[in-house]
Amino acid sequence: MKPIILDVDTGIDDALAIAYALNSPELEVIGLTTCFGNGPIEYTTRNTLVVLEKLGKTVPVYAGADKPLKRGLKKFPTHVHGEDGLGNKFDKAPAREAESEGAVDYIIRQVKKRPNEITIIAVGPLTNLALAVKKEPEIASLVKEVVIMGGAVFTAGNVTPYSEANVITDPEAADCVFSSGLPVTIVGLDVTMKTLLPKEKLADWSALNTEAADFFADMTRFYMQSYETFHPGIGGCALHDPLAVGITIDPSFVKKEKWNIKVVLEGEEIGRTVAHSEGEPKIQVCTQVEAETFLNHFLSRIF
Ligand code: BDR
Ligand code: CA
Secondary structure (H helix, E strand, O other): OEEEEEEEOOOHHHHHHHHHHHOOOOEEEEEEEEOOOOOOHHHHHHHHHHHHHHHOOOOOEEEOOOOOOOOOOOOOOHHHHOOOOOOOOOOOOOOOOOOOOOHHHHHHHHHHHOOOOOEEEEOOOOHHHHHHHHHOHHHHHOOOEEEEEOOOOOOOOOOOOOOOHHHHHOHHHHHHHHOOOOOEEEEOHHHHOOOEEEOOHHHHHHHOOOHHHHHHHHHHHHHHHHHHHHOOOOOEEEOHHHHHHHHHHOHHHEEEEEEEEEEOOOOOOOOOEEEEOOOOOOEEEEEEEOHHHHHHHHHHHOO
């Protein structure tokens, strides 16, 4: 079992990633850390606790960054994830609360306690990781692997023609993480836009008639409607955050290339993840995906 810290900004596809990770025996999710992103930090933390409750799981949750490193907050993507970040399906407050320790200190403490053991899967803005590596730079060489859903290296962005949501939400944090020496694998739009969950599959979830499956199906329907608005006729939604979990379980779902990555921090192309080969290439960039194999694996685990 791989010990995992899952850093989320829950979010509909974050919720799917949480379910996939917690239902996968190869992974031991020791903690969930939260970041602002798909909503304010109060919502993303609450949503993480809600999702855990629906799944009947009690993994500890550590609240993290409430704003980008250097910029103000922008409008939250309510058109994609709903006013509540859960496709407007939030019904009742979770019974549990987040732990008193913050996300950044939790990450540092766990990585130091278990050198070269912990894999961090980060599927929101990279603010928590950047703050952790700025506070304790030596953790960069003590983390086993960092799998990041973020960026659009050889393809178009989803917020601007150049930038992907998690990176543009805190470009300085992403740039810091990519140049920190952390052993990063980028699961960007290059591969996640090829992993489509077809809308017909949601009927199978609803047919299970459990509270969790109904909640996930309803929430994902909302997400699919926003996909349909941006990509008419697409017939489903991309499994961004779940793919980061998937390749942590089975790296053969993707093919990778080694590059260095810098993030554009100003101007029209702000948030763009640019591949270059100055210096020794250190970042693994996923460039191809076995979409069907991954989808079937995801569907076999989600409930
Ligand atoms: C990423 O942005 C967020 O809206 C999703 O949860 C995902 O992490 C996709 O660009
Ligand atoms: Ca996310």
